[in-house]
Every structure is written in structure tokens, then in C-alpha cells.
Amino acid sequence: MRFLVAIKMAIHDRSTTAGAVLGVVAIIFLVGQQLSVFFGLLNLMSVLPDHSVADAWVMSKNIRNSDSGNLIPSSYIDRIIGIKEVEWAEPILIGSGLFRRGDGSFEPVRLVGLKRPRITGGPWSFIQNDERALLDLESVVVDKLDLRKLGHPYLDEITEIGEKRVRLGAIASGARGFQGTLVFAPLEKVREISRTPPGRYSAILIKFIENSDKERIVSQLREILPNCSVFSSEELSKLTRNYYITNTGIGGSFLFSTSIAIMIGVVIITLTMYTSVLSRKKDLALIRAIGGRKRDIFVIVISQVLFIALLGIFIGFLLLSTLLNYTLGSQIPSYLPKEVFPALTIGALFVSLFGSLLALKVALKTDPASVFH
Amino acid sequence: MSNLRLKNIAKDFYDGRNLRRVLYQTNLTFYPGELVVLSGPSGSGKTTLLSIMGLVLKPTEGAVYLNERDITNISDNQAADLRFKNYGFIFQQHMLIDGLTVLDNVLIAFAVQGKKIRNDQKNRAYQILEKLGLKEAINMQPLSLSGGMKQRVSIARALVKDPLILLCDEPTASLDAENGITVMRILKRTAIEERKIVIVVSHDSRVFPFADRLIKIENGQIVSDTREHYT
Ligand SMILES: Nc1ncnc2c1ncn2[C@@H]1O[C@H](COP(=O)(O)OP(=O)(O)OP(=O)(O)O)[C@@H](O)[C@H]1O
Ligand SMILES: [Mg+2]
Numbered sequence: 001m002r003f004l005v006a007i008k009m010a011i012h013d014r015s016t017t018a019g020a021v022l023g024v025v026a027i028i029f030l031v032g033q034q035l036s037v038f039f040g041l042l043n044l045m046s047v048l049p050d051h052s053v054a055d056a057w058v059m060s061k062n063i064r065n066s067d068s069g070n071l072i073p074s075s076y077i078d079r080i081i082g083i084k085e086v087e088w089a090e091p092i093l094i095g096s097g098l099f100r101r102g103d104g105s106f107e108p109v110r111l112v113g114l115k116r117p118r119i120t121g122g123p124w125s126f127i128q129n130d131e132r133a134l135l136d137l138e139s140v141v142v143d144k145l146d147l148r149k150l151g152h153p154y155l156d157e158i159t160e161i162g163e164k165r166v167r168l169g170a171i172a173s174g175a176r177g178f179q180g181t182l183v184f185a186p187l188e189k190v191r192e193i194s195r196t197p198p199g200r201y202s203a204i205l206i207k208f209i210e211n212s213d214k215e216r217i218v219s220q221l222r223e224i225l226p227n228c229s230v231f232s233s234e235e236l237s238k239l240t241r242n243y244y245i246t247n248t249g250i251g252g253s254f255l256f257s258t259s260i261a262i263m264i265g266v267v268i269i270t271l272t273m274y275t276s277v278l279s280r281k282k283d284l285a286l287i288r289a290i291g292g293r294k295r296d297i298f299v300i301v302i303s304q305v306l307f308i309a310l311l312g313i314f315i316g317f318l319l320l321s322t323l324l325n326y327t328l329g330s331q332i333p334s335y336l337p338k339e340v341f342p343a344l345t346i347g348a349l350f351v352s353l354f355g356s357l358l359a360l361k362v363a364l365k366t367d368p369a370s371v372f373h
Numbered sequence: 374m375s376n377l378r379l380k381n382i383a384k385d386f387y388d389g390r391n392l393r394r395v396l397y398q399t400n401l402t403f404y405p406g407e408l409v410v411l412s413g414p415s416g417s418g419k420t421t422l423l424s425i426m427g428l429v430l431k432p433t434e435g436a437v438y439l440n441e442r443d444i445t446n447i448s449d450n451q452a453a454d455l456r457f458k459n460y461g462f463i464f465q466q467h468m469l470i471d472g473l474t475v476l477d478n479v480l481i482a483f484a485v486q487g488k489k490i491r492n493d494q495k496n497r498a499y500q501i502l503e504k505l506g507l508k509e510a511i512n513m514q515p516l517s518l519s520g521g522m523k524q525r526v527s528i529a530r531a532l533v534k535d536p537l538i539l540l541c542d543e544p545t546a547s548l549d550a551e552n553g554i555t556v557m558r559i560l561k562r563t564a565i566e567e568r569k570i571v572i573v574v575s576h577d578s579r580v581f582p583f584a585d586r587l588i589k590i591e592n593g594q595i596v597s598d599t600r601e602h603y604t
Binding site: 001002004005008009010011012013282283286287288289290291292293294296299300367368369371372373 | 420423424427429430449450453454456457458460461462464468470471472473477481482483484485486487488489490530534542
């Protein structure tokens with residue numbers, strides 16, 4: 001009953017209630033949007049280790065992310081496949097070059113060379129043709145969202161990267177990188193374009209046989225390859241994400257804008273809830289005078305806060321999902337893991353309660369004697 | 374017989390810097406079945422006295438007894454509980470809650486206790502509202518009622534709990550003559566027929582004819598306390 005009374009009062013006070021709801025909506029929408037960009041960028045950062053089917057990566061000593069390392073010799077592959085739990089070990093070669101656009105201008109690209117015929121470490125989802133395109137030495141694969149930057153090449157169009165002839169063999173989706181435009185090509189082609197010496201690779205991707213003890217094999221690999229960095233794919237993904245978060249200012253800027261969004265929300269909620277309690281002071285005094293206890297006032301105010309918070313959370317998520325639907329498949333990276341929804345809900349509830357502390361304090365102090373004045 | 378008794382009640386207030394006595398040694402006992410009018414000039418301490426009787430204000434000195442039980446130093450929760458069970462309040466302003474219907478307003482004391490409202494409580498509310506000529510207004514919002522209707526709703530809100538004590542502070546002050554008389558008739562009937570302690574603070578002379586007992590207060594002191602029968 002207290003809850004109903006509280007809600008009827010809140011509904012009657014449309015403007016203050018709407019103001020407080022707006023505060024909650026702002027928190028959900030702004031923080032949710034920030035988070036989606038943040039997680040979207042995280043996905044780009046570690047796109048290669050996340051989507052390689054490999055269990056472990058071997059790169060040069062002391063790397064700080066998956067995108068930069070020295071070359072390592074191909075002889076390591078022989079040592080690696082000596083371990084009986086290793087199903088396969090495949091090299092990749094990362095290089096760079098200038099992609100010639102249709103209009104004759106150039107776009108710098110990051111080349112990921114994949115070894116035929118297994119071509120591991122490459123795109124995993126295609127919208128035109130598939131990975132078999134990379135069996136052809138001439139062929140390259142780019143992401144559909146990068147087509148614009150590359151001057152809208154059409155499928156099978158012939159162009160050049162680093163003055164070497166290539167053909168757009170397939171178009172992938174979700175294979176965008178954080179560090180420049182990714183172009184996947186056969187390993188020999190990348191070697192030719194970036195003129196790396198033969199027998200040298202950027203990384204070796206390793207797949208273990210099923211149900212093997214990954215940790216143990218990784219430490220075994222570390223023992224036999226003392227001059228290399230050996231990481232499980234998850235470790236490399238984490239390392240790379242941490243590297244970019246701390247070294248690019250993305251982490252700081254995300255924290256900053258999120259805190260601002262939360263602060264704005266808290267201020268709006270605090271002010272509107274305070275105003276709402278002040279405007280209801282006479283009613284609260286009446287409720288106290290006719291026998292309402294402090295705890296009844298507490299329940300009434302908290303009910304109003306919960307009502308406002310839940311309404312705001314609902315509207316906020318509605319707006320957020322509209323925005324996400326709209327940005328999905330656009331240039332703006334956006335991704336919200338499922339866990340974000342309950343976390344944001346709990347966060348918004350918490351922040352709403354925090355914003356109502358002042359109002360609650362005032363409400364609980366209501367003097368029942370004031371009904372007579 | 375049930376009663377409300379004030380023994381040696383005094384009250385001091387801080388006005389800015391100084392402690393000022395606004396109510397001096399007051400001894401009063403109230404019994405059911407009569408309508409008491411408490412009258413006096415503005416600032417004489419009427420509301421202060423009423424607030425102490427109504428357990429919303431603690432006296433500086435003295436004791437309050439309800440049915441011979443000392444309730445001067447009870448806790449905040451106990452006071453709320455006694456107010457809920459034994460007191461009905463009527464104010465100069467109707468003090469209805471906007472956003473709640475007439476029925477919701479009448480049942481508000483039950484609603485905020487955090488329990489489901491029982492059917493007998495609801496039925497009593499309907500009966501009282503009907504008796505006060507508010508049957509048509511049951512589902513209306515306070516905003517759409519006239520001043521007289523609002524005051525009658527606030528009387529229904531006080532009566533629905535069937536309290537022993539009815540405390541009214543200037544209940545007719547914001548009403549025209551006709552509505553004022555209606556309200557006083559209801560209060561008088563409640564005192565006599567339902568044997569309640571009804572105390573009306575007023576300096577409105579139209580109220581005096583309804584008094585069974587007239588108490589006059591000046592500068593915080595009772596100057597006269599007479600039982601007379603006006604008609
Ligand atoms: N909470 C308070 N703090 C300080 N002084 C107060 C307080 N309440 C009342 N007073 C003072 O006590 C005195 C008596 O006030 P009270 O309200 O009891 O008078 P009253 O007889 O009801 O007057 P009125 O007819 O104007 O309503 C006044 O001088 C008032 O200023
Ligand atoms: Mg007064």
C-alpha cells in the first residue's frame with residue numbers, strides 16, 4: 001500500500017518525476033553508449049588473437065601487444081611440432097603497404113599474410129566468397145566496413161599493394177583492426193610486398209590436440225623457446241587490450257566521459273528528488289502526524305526512487321538498443337556484452353539511491369508538529 | 374472513564390537566541406462526550422498546547438496522561454502508534470494529498486502502515502463519506518473539490534480510524550459561514566453521539582455556541598475554563 005501511495009504521488013508530480021527519470025535515462029544511455037564503443041574498440045584491438053582458432057601464439061621476445069614484434073625464424077616450427085600434443089603450427093607474417101584505390105590515390109594498409117593451404121589466423125566470416133579465395137596467390141580479403149577507405153573496390157577487381165598486383169578475392173565482416181586497415185593475403189604475397197627475408201615470420205599459431213592441458217603445454221613451449229614470447233590466445237588478447245587501453249588514452253577518456261555521465265545523472269536525480277520531497281513536505285508531515293512512522297516515510301521515498309529508477313532504466317535501455325541497432329554494422333565500433341545489462345541496471349539503481357540520499361534525509365527529518373503551521 | 378490529562382505542562386521555545394516560555398504550568402483534563410473550544414488571541418499558545426496533546430510536540434515540563442498512563446516520554450515510534458490508534462486531526466487547511474483520490478486520502482493512515490487495507494476499513498470509509506455527503510466525490514481528486522468538501526474529506530480522514538480524541542486547529546477558519554457551521558455540527562455530533570474527546574482551537578466566535586466547555590488562554594496561561602450550555 002505504501003508503494004501504491006508513493007507511486008500515485010510520483011505520477012501526480014509529473015514534472016519532478018520526469019526530471020528524475022531523465023537523470024536515470026541519461027546514466028543508462030550515456031554510460032551504455034560509452035561502454036558499447038569501449039567494448040567495440042576492445043574487440044578491434046585484439047581481433048587477431050580473439051578469432052584465430054589457435055590455442056597459443058609464439059612471437060618474438062618481450063612483445064607488448066600482438067601487433068608489433070620482430071621476425072622469428074621458421075625453424076621454431078619444427079621444434080614446436082616436436083611436442084606430441086601439438087596438432088599443427090602455422091606461421092603468419094604481418095607487413096604493410098600502400099593499397100592503390102580506384103582513383104589512383106593510396107591508402108596505407110596492414111597486411112596479414114596467411115600460409116596456404118591451411119590459411120589460419122585470417123577472416124572467419126564472409127559476406128562475399130570465402131576463405132578459399134586466399135588459396136590463390138593474387139587474392140586479398142578486406143572487411144566490408146573498410147571498402148569505403150579503399151575506394152570501393154568491387155569483387156575480383158585488380159589493383160596493387162606496394163606495386164604488386166592483387167585481386168579482391170573475398171569480402172569479410174568483423175575483421176577490422178585497431179591499428180589501421182587490415183588486408184589478408186597469402187603469406188608469400190605479403191613477403192613479396194613488404195620484402196621480408198625468407199624463412200622469417202611474425203608469429204607462429206599453434207593448435208593443440210583436443211582435451212590437452214593447455215597451461216602445461218604453454219609452459220613447455222616457453223621452455224623450449226627461451227628466445228620467444230609464448231602466450232595462450234587469451235593471454236595475448238588481454239595483453240594487447242591492456243596495452244592499448246593504457247597507452248592510447250582510450251581507457252582514460254572512457255573513464256572520464258563515463259564519470260561525467262554518472263555525475264550528471266546523480267546531480268539531476270539529487271536535485272529533482274530533493275525538489276520533489278520539499279514540495280511534498282506538508283504531505284509527509286501529515287503522514288507522520290496521523291501515525292506514519294519514520295520507516296513508513298522511508299519506504300515511501302525509496303518506493304518513489306525505485307519507481308523512477310526502473311522507469312528510467314526501461315526507457316534508457318529502449319533508447320540504447322535503438323542506438324545500438326542503428327550503429328550496428330556502421331563505422332562506429334559498438335558491442336555490448338550481455339553482462340553489461342544487469343551491471344548497468346544495478347549501477348543505475350545504486351546511483352539513483354545515492355542521488356536520493358539528500359531527499360531521504362530531509363524527508364526523514366520531517367517534523368509532524370509542522371502540520372499545525 | 375477514558376480521558377486525556379495534562380499535568381503541569383509548560384513549553385519553552387528558542388526564538389533566535391533566547392529561551393522563551395510560551396506555555397505556563399497548565400493542568401487540564403478532557404473527557405469524552407463534550408466539545409471543548411480552546412480560544413485565545415493569536416500567539417497565545419493554542420496550537421502549542423494542541424500539539425503537546427497530539428503527541429507531535431514534547432513539553433518542556435510536566436506530563437501527558439492518556440487513560441491515566443504517562444505517555445510523556447514514549448519513543449518516536451510509540452507516539453506514532455498512539456497517534457494512529459487514538460487520534461484524529463483536523464487542520465485549518467484540509468491537508469489532503471494531491472494525486473490521491475478522496476477515498477485514498479481518507480484511508481491514508483491505514484495505507485502508510487504498510488499493511489493491506491481491510492474491507493471493514495474500506496466499508497467504514499464509504500459509510501462516513503456518505504454520511505458527510507461525499508458519496509459522489511469518492512473517486513475524485515482533491516483539486517476538483519470545493520473548500521467545504523475538502524474540509525469534510527479531512528474530517529472523514531480523522532473519523533475513519535474511530536479515534537478517541539479529535540484535535541481540530543481552526544477547522545472553520547478557511548470556510549464560509551455555512552460550511553463552517555456544517556463542520557461544527559459534525560464535530561458536535563461526533564463528540565456527543567460517539568462519545569469522543571473533541572477539542573477545537575478557534576478564535577472564531579461562530580464556534581462558541583457549539584462549545585460544551587470553553588477554555589480561554591492568554592499569553593500561555595489558562596485564564597478561564599467554563600462549562601456552559603449554549604444553544
Ligand atoms: N516551533 C516554534 N519555535 C519557536 N517559537 C514557536 C514555535 N511554535 C510556536 N512558537 C511561538 O510560540 C508562541 C505560541 O504559538 P502558537 O502557535 O501556539 O500560538 P497560537 O495561539 O496557535 O496562535 P495563532 O492563533 O496565531 O495560531 C508564539 O509566540 C510563537 O511564535
Ligand atoms: Mg495556532
